[in-house]
Amino acid sequence: MLRIPCPHCGPRDEAEFSYRGDATVTRPGPEDGIEAFHGYLYERRNPRGWQVEWWQHGAGCRAFLKVLRHTVTHEIRAVATATEALEVPEA
Amino acid sequence: MSQPHRLAAGGHVDRTRRVSFTFDGRRYEGHPGDTLASALLANGVRLVGRSFKYHRPRGIFSAGVEEPNALVELRDGARREPNTRATVVELFDGLAATSQNRRGSLAFDWMAVNGLLAPWLGAGFYYKTFMWPAAYWERVYEPLIRKAAGLGRASGLPDPDRYEAAHAHCDVLVVGAGAAGLAAARAAGATGARVILAEQDALPGGDLLNEPGLEPWRTEALAALAAMPEVTIMPRTTVFGFYDQGVLGAVERVADHLPEPPPHTPRQRSWTIRAREVVLATGAHERLIAFPGNDRPGVMLAGAARSYARRFGVRAGENVALFATHDGAYDAAFALAEAGARIAAIIDPRPDSPAMQRAREAGFAVRAGSVVSATVGGTALRGIELRAAGGSGRGDAVAADLLMISGGWNPAVHLASMSGAALAWDEGLQAFVPGPPAQRERSAGACRGVHGIGAAAADGAAAGRAAAIAAGFAAAPDIALPDAPAPDHRPHPLWEVRGRGKAFVDIQDDVTADDIRLAHREGFSHIEHAKRYTTHAMGTDQGKTGGIVGAAVLAEARGEPLAKVGLPRFRPYTSPIAWGAMAGEGVGAHFQPTRRTSLHAVHEAAGAVWMDAGIWKRPAYYPKREDADAWASVLREARAVRERVGICDVSTLGKIAVEGPDAAIFLDRVYANTFSTLPVGRARYGLMLREDGIVFDDGTTSRIGPDRFFVTTTTAQAGPVMQHLEFHLASVWPELDVSLASITDQWAGIAIAGPKAREVIAGVVSGLDLSNEAFPFMAVADCMAAGVPARLFRISFSGELAYEIAMPAGYAAHVWQAAMAAGAPHGIEPYGMEALGLLRIEKGHVAGSELNGQTTAQDLGLGRMLKKKGDFIGRVLAQRPGLTDPSRPRLVGLRSLDPRRQIRAGCHLLLPGGDGSSQGWITSATQSVVDPGWIGLGLLRDGEARIGSEMLAANPLMGEEVPVKVISPHMHDPENLRVRA
């Protein structure tokens, strides 16, 4: 079971959160066309390794958080608020 | 009723009290402190079960969780528990156990004929036959196999007991309360850390329970732990899995040692434990040796026989042989000798060792350089055959009624492995031990190959101290450790003695060394293939005693080192766990929460029939005595709305307050239509799309002030819409100054609909001019309703003149009663979900069956709502060709040509005389009150073009085919005159 350190509420069980996809994508502008939105919505990264992803603390502060998590070990290395930058490490 | 094999003194049983129990209907006695297995042995019961495939007689093999053989059906009636290991069942008065997997009696199981067929029932035989004729598999072969397979019988009755789920946090979790675990807990506890010490046994101590000389250290350690306020000892608690990030699952058997749980007590409690640091002190399981007849009742692990003698005061045999490959097993011979047994022989493949010398000095007949090549006897051991190690053929016979065996020890690495740690091969111990940790855990004692009580305790103390320091606590003074020199546990690598007869590597599933070799010969040489092909180590014991032996046989066949062959991956659970415990309390009526609106009691008093709407309970209809059936009630309620006035609870609709300077901009982006132009005091129907252009939800949203909106959602999507808004505000448009609050629970909603609605509202609401001019369709205003603050909306789902009153939830019953009183002169009637559905279908309003996540705005005839300018969610991808394809099914109305013939949602629409291909389907159906007969809404290819034509509503599942006419979905008052009246 994941334990996610919410910056507002402290470490909490995964059951309080819900996953909401890759947080490295940016919604295209209204004039960017179907191909751009297709990339945004469907062609997500699916790394075997580190991923920055959205989680909502739905049963807590309800904030959307960026979580740096490893998709094999499930280790969580960093959590940021929605407006903070959180990068995927190189290796 | 004597216990002929019970010792006069010693051990942890209370001889002052007697406990009565039955096995296969016969009465026996034991003592508190016994397990079912120790009590059976005390009474001389050797034969306790039959094996899985060949139905060979089987006895008690171990003294713990690793037991492959002694599986019984415990208790009876609804509490029957099949496959229960007699070796871990604490004896209680009145215990009833039955042997399982037999036809006929345990002694004369006629399925034992399978043993004669063994040459044809080897590993995987079923994959190679039973293929012809094709139809015979389900009809003939498989039923025979299924009947023969399986172990015990389930009761088939609902479990009468209750289970709890509980949660715990600690700095250091210590798993296992043997010498290592006790020392670890003491060392960690001494630092002030919060420690949980979980032990699967009822008695903490592990191997200390077999060492009377060390009992003072055990009791002193327990007393010290009991004195530490931050230390919790959890006996009868099995840690079954090590999950991510320091979370472990455990089951506490609260009442399994009692005939039934006392009042207000669960049978078991499942624990989710979150630990900063974990010390695994799970010990080791003794390893069997594969030799012909190694499964006969009377063959027992050496450590188990020692434990029966020392802990339980039971002599498991009178004339005893020991077959061991290392010095660590020899204490069993001494223990049995102390217990009064005769040591007939000690058989050891090694030439010499310190333990052998001591055994010789004690007068035991030591057969160095020898192995056991066969066992003799029927359902009980009578003797063994020996021969020189490395030799072949038959050897000397030695009479014995108990053969104690030990091929070494298998560290219980299950939890370390589940935590992600790789396993490492230890050549000296001929065993896999935990490699470097992947999580914050460390192993101590026998589970990492440190044997002997003194060494294990020292290892545990070091691990406990290190864990506490890692958890942030300061080191504390050293604790006293027991002084107990350990014999050498490093075994001579002897896995198998070959000879005539079956040498089992998995005693429960009847897997022999020959089966493993057959698997290899057929190419199933990878350990996972061999396991799956032979079912090796897949029984309830998960190969705790013989798993590695099978791997070793495979390694030899492959000609590769065992370290390379490896073991199958360890997965939860360390031991089987009760389904009820994993499920906890959230079952049956509590499987999901039940949501009730603030008007629930009002509906209950009105006699509502309930229906589930998601997790909500909503009134379906309100039957009256004169109603012939449910339809009569529904039609009566709908008629009241069409002709007079009705009242309905709409509190379950989602309600979201959207406020802030950028609220209007935000709503313009999340709705497909425009809200920034909505005047204050007006409501508008809104349509939300998902980003993929599919309709997400609809609802009425009102502007309460320049920066304040009141959004409503459908009942089903209240949560998802809230999350959708929050997500986009946080991630896509964080610059917008908007706040969101879900107020579904705070506000109740009451709809009052029908030609007389205005009169009823006038009797309830004050402070508003209700005239059509002052308060027209889609008007919104704050008001007082029955003396309480409220908000009035002139909106309509039914297609009639209608209002919704929103008020703080606590006032809802008060307002409802005022409305009922005001409506009484007008014949007001409450209407439920069924009538609501009828009315909206007549009106052509879409609901959940049409907003099903597969439809576009165009599909639903709402395409014109999409604004032409500006960004909104779903705008771009809604333009994809597949979604704008004119051949997509469109919303239509349908009417059964024969008003008596029912059409149903889920019928498909076919062309009369066509090829039978589906042209669409019916999404919703009902009887009509404005034009009696069956009507519906549907999605139909070329729907608009087909209005006026006839189709068939086909329901082959129910053998129905009903001619229907395609009509406009707006069947009732298409000009909207009534809602604007």
Place this chain on the structure above:
Amino acid sequence: MPRYSGFRILAEGLRGNSGWQPAWRKPAPKSSYDVVVVGGGGHGLATAFYLAEVHGIRNVAVLEKGPIGHGNTGRNTTIVRSNYLLPENNNFYEHSLKLWEGLEQSLGYNVMMSQRGVINLFHNDAQRNAALRRGNSMRLNGIDAEILDRDGVKAMCPLVDLDNGRYPVMGGLLQRRGGTARHDAVAWGFAHAADARGVDIIEHCEVTGMIVEGGAIQGVRTTRGEIRAPKVGLAVAGHTSTLTDMAGFRVPIETHLLQAFVSEGLKPLIDCVVTFGAGHFYISQSDKGGLVFGGGLDGYPSYGQRGTLPEAEHVYAAGISMIPALGRLRGLRSWAGVMDMTPDGSPYICKTPVRGLYMTAGWCYGGFKATPGSGWCHAWTIAKDEPHRLNAAHTLDRFREGRMLDERGNGPFFWAQ
């Protein structure tokens, strides 16, 4: 004469079972093949079998990084059915089910396909209407389906608690031809039969790179050297993105966990496959006696093959809510597979942006039942360089075109399928 038969078992039993040969050879890889199939699970092995059997393409290698059948083929709940709503899906799955029905005879290997019936329970009007729409869609496409009332459910599965206190059972949609099969045997049977037709099954051979030149596939790099092939098919459930990353393009896939569970062995207790409509739960009993059951996704991307505790607890709770007699039985083992989740819940059997590179992927958690159909259609697509009509809709481009195959209307979220 078939290699495996009752007669052969009799004969071998009389001479100590010493004459059995490996079920498939263990060849070293050649430097080139006509077709390389990456992934030695059920889908990859089936692809190779049908390439050889139907299309006569026998110079084929199946490359598997571990032992065959050890991915999702060996860690699922073994359910086989074709009870889908959308014609594009139910026609495909029905083709697959028909292949299942003759699979033992095609392969000469007993995969223990057992048509015990699959029931989907429903608990309210909306679920019943959806079951009717789906069942009628099946019937109109020539697929067997029946609607059961409460008595019908009780007769098929007497242990189901029809009045479970929270979501009483209203009825069920039954597909009698659905059932279960022995999952491991499916991989072994396809391997055995493909091998007999000349296919090289190369285990412990991990693909480390894709050789793409001029937009066309030329072969693969592996831990056992470079292997050239003008056509390469991917059948690597859960790891598709890793391979397509190597080939230089992205696919709409996110990899998620699905847990499954088995109980201790029991005498026959549950005779059919039954799914709970009020919570994500399904159960059947294996021929060995274990109850095999599972639930929904763990809810976040993972390649870890390691499940989470709260989802497991939910699965057990749903089980007892449906069948209260399960309470005193014991869970023996749980495991997790990694699933290619797609944004509409439907798979890809298609060509890719790289010429000569094909894939069968995106099986979400429905891949096992598709095994023969997937292999059959994938083989067709590889052999003909165009899809069969049964998989014409299962393209990567369907999201670009807005032609999603969204059975349940949950899209476009990978984790919500």
